[in-house]
Amino acid sequence: MDHRLASYLAEKRGVVDAAIDKLVPPEGSEPDILHRAIRYSLFAGGKRIRPILALMGSEIVGGRYEVAMPVAVAIECIHTYSLIHDDLPAMDNDDLRRGKPTSHKVFGEAVAILAGDALLNLAFEIMTSESTLRTCRHDRLLKATGCLSKASGSFGLIAGQVVDMLSEGKRVDRRQIDFIVKRKTARLIGASLQCGAIMGGASEAEINCLALFGEKLGVAFQIRDDILDHEGNSSELGKAVGKDEQRGKATYPSIMGIENSKTMMNEEIVSAIRLLDEFDDRAIFLRLIASYIGERSS
Amino acid sequence: MDHRLASYLAEKRGVVDAAIDKLVPPEGSEPDILHRAIRYSLFAGGKRIRPILALMGSEIVGGRYEVAMPVAVAIECIHTYSLIHDDLPAMDNDDLRRGKPTSHKVFGEAVAILAGDALLNLAFEIMTSESTLRTCRHDRLLKATGCLSKASGSFGLIAGQVVDMLSEGKRVDRRQIDFIVKRKTARLIGASLQCGAIMGGASEAEINCLALFGEKLGVAFQIRDDILDHEGNSSELGKAVGKDEQRGKATYPSIMGIENSKTMMNEEIVSAIRLLDEFDDRAIFLRLIASYIGERSS
Numbered sequence: 001m002d003h004r005l006a007s008y009l010a011e012k013r014g015v016v017d018a019a020i021d022k023l024v025p026p027e028g029s030e031p032d033i034l035h036r037a038i039r040y041s042l043f044a045g046g047k048r049i050r051p052i053l054a055l056m057g058s059e060i061v062g063g064r065y066e067v068a069m070p071v072a073v074a075i076e077c078i079h080t081y082s083l084i085h086d087d088l089p090a091m092d093n094d095d096l097r098r099g100k101p102t103s104h105k106v107f108g109e110a111v112a113i114l115a116g117d118a119l120l121n122l123a124f125e126i127m128t129s130e131s132t133l134r135t136c137r138h139d140r141l142l143k144a145t146g147c148l149s150k151a152s153g154s155f156g157l158i159a160g161q162v163v164d165m166l167s168e169g170k171r172v173d174r175r176q177i178d179f180i181v182k183r184k185t186a187r188l189i190g191a192s193l194q195c196g197a198i199m200g201g202a203s204e205a206e207i208n209c210l211a212l213f214g215e216k217l218g219v220a221f222q223i224r225d226d227i228l229d230h231e232g233n234s235s236e237l238g239k240a241v242g243k244d245e246q247r248g249k250a251t252y253p254s255i256m257g258i259e260n261s262k263t264m265m266n267e268e269i270v271s272a273i274r275l276l277d278e279f280d281d282r283a284i285f286l287r288l289i290a291s292y293i294g295e296r297s298s
Numbered sequence: 299m300d301h302r303l304a305s306y307l308a309e310k311r312g313v314v315d316a317a318i319d320k321l322v323p324p325e326g327s328e329p330d331i332l333h334r335a336i337r338y339s340l341f342a343g344g345k346r347i348r349p350i351l352a353l354m355g356s357e358i359v360g361g362r363y364e365v366a367m368p369v370a371v372a373i374e375c376i377h378t379y380s381l382i383h384d385d386l387p388a389m390d391n392d393d394l395r396r397g398k399p400t401s402h403k404v405f406g407e408a409v410a411i412l413a414g415d416a417l418l419n420l421a422f423e424i425m426t427s428e429s430t431l432r433t434c435r436h437d438r439l440l441k442a443t444g445c446l447s448k449a450s451g452s453f454g455l456i457a458g459q460v461v462d463m464l465s466e467g468k469r470v471d472r473r474q475i476d477f478i479v480k481r482k483t484a485r486l487i488g489a490s491l492q493c494g495a496i497m498g499g500a501s502e503a504e505i506n507c508l509a510l511f512g513e514k515l516g517v518a519f520q521i522r523d524d525i526l527d528h529e530g531n532s533s534e535l536g537k538a539v540g541k542d543e544q545r546g547k548a549t550y551p552s553i554m555g556i557e558n559s560k561t562m563m564n565e566e567i568v569s570a571i572r573l574l575d576e577f578d579d580r581a582i583f584l585r586l587i588a589s590y591i592g593e594r595s596s
Binding site for chain 2: 030124142152
């Protein structure tokens with residue numbers, strides 16, 4: 001990874017971790033097991049890509065990154081809830097996530113379901129808490145909450161999860177895999193930049209441009225993930241490799257092969273980067289992130 | 299039931315049903331199974347008590363009931379999601395709800411989990427949708443969303459569910475049953491009136507008064523439910539009777555006996571009604587509802 005990008009991400013990750021720690025109820029809050037389960041998954045080693053993109057969405061349009069912090073933390077809560085519920089026995093039935101036992105393995109299935117529910121709910125508590133209302137512009141908060149809730153709803157993230165699950169073990173065509181990846185991965189990544197830009201005071205044109213960049217980044221990210229699942233090495237990824245295939249999960253490589261998937265990923269990255277032209281030098285780190293997606297091995 | 303109250307509730311129920319039908323995505327929206335599951339549970343014969351209370355919260359402070367409609371529908375979505383997740387095999391493992399097969403019995407466990415997630419999410423989509431933003435005051439919307447998300451979060455509804463579940467089959471004391479009932483039932487009923495009052499432009503004093511009335515109503519409602527579970531008749535209730543007891547669920551009757559529970563319920567109702575004094579004749583239907591709670595047999 002480019003060393004400027006590495007230190008930029010490390011710094012922002014620290015800032016995001018501190019904000020999550022501050023905005024999420026502490027362990028020991030009653031009921032203790034629920035709040036421990038919430039923090040267990042939130043601090044299980046995520047890379048904080050989505051919240052960092054939200055902060056970048058604000059900075060790139062000239063806003064302070066702090067005004068995007070509530071939405072950044074809210075997005076990480078939504079991402080984390082979706083992983084907990086994805087891993088459940090009734091869904092993907094995964095025992096490990098990032099090398100650690102999944103929530104239902106540690107806390108039991110019922111608490112894992114409720115911890116996921118609580119994290120989804122917490123996203124909206126954070127967006128509309130008294131302290132957020134004191135520090136953020138209300139019109140922007142409402143717009144960002146609307147945008148985020150759409151991306152995570154029954155036409156967004158949850159739609160992707162439903163179709164992904166129902167297509168397991170079945171023949172899936174290109175239209176279906178596009179549907180799944182757009183909703184399950186790309187829309188929330190797009191919404192991260194979009195909501196950050198809204199909080200930073202972006203114009204409609206800037207908001208739409210960053211949302212589209214984020215969606216393309218998300219598609220590329222997912223293809224890279226699927227390629228790594230085929231080719232990668234289990235200890236670097238912190239999860240079992242080849243599992244998607246064993247389970248009959250629909251992925252780009254399974255439909256169009258590795259080489260075509262790489263080509264598609266690179267095209268998404270190139271067209272994503274092209275969308276950043278109007279932001280000139282302000283988009284340097286977004287360009288570096290987009291380039292890195294194509295190369296990452298974990 | 300008082301005939302004025304019966305016709306008032308029937309009329310408002312029709313208005314709420316129409317609003318739910320309008321604000322919730324239609325069947326056939328992709329993914330079809332998810333949207334069918336959402337509507338299956340939303341239209342499974344609920345009495346719409348919470349949304350009706352939200353509309354009443356607005357009317358009683360002089361607001362039009364329409365301004366409280368988004369929050370009314372959002373609350374019914376949250377109530378419905380909590381029932382779907384409560385009924386799951388990993389939780390209460392119920393096959394019937396209001397005499398109909400539960401969501402996971404009809405759609406499978408994975409879709410039931412996701413339909414619950416989607417309903418919780420939908421509550422916040424509705425509160426911040428473009429059409430809601432066009433018709434409701436933004437400051438009130440943010441405040442009501444904050445209030446609702448707190449009531450349904452990890453210190454509210456979900457806290458109650460966690461403690462309720464973990465206390466199954468264990469000796470539970472009065473403090474714990476108070477904790478469970480306040481959070482699992484009373485707070486969302488309180489929030490219904492509170493959020494309706496916020497949307498209708500109530501003063502802080504009015505908001506707090508109606509929230510407290512609603513919480514007392516909720517406690518009384520839950521005690522009545524538990525008494526019915528002990529005494530009631532299965533076909534009237536649409537669910538198995540005595541099930542709480544078989545399962546070792548903590549209830550007021552199991553801790554303090556039927557007679558003391560009835561006394562406590564009546565005290566809650568009397569002190570709730572006393573809170574309505576300042577609203578004079580405007581509170582007639584709230585008083586009738588509170589009185590009815592003590593008498594209902596289904």
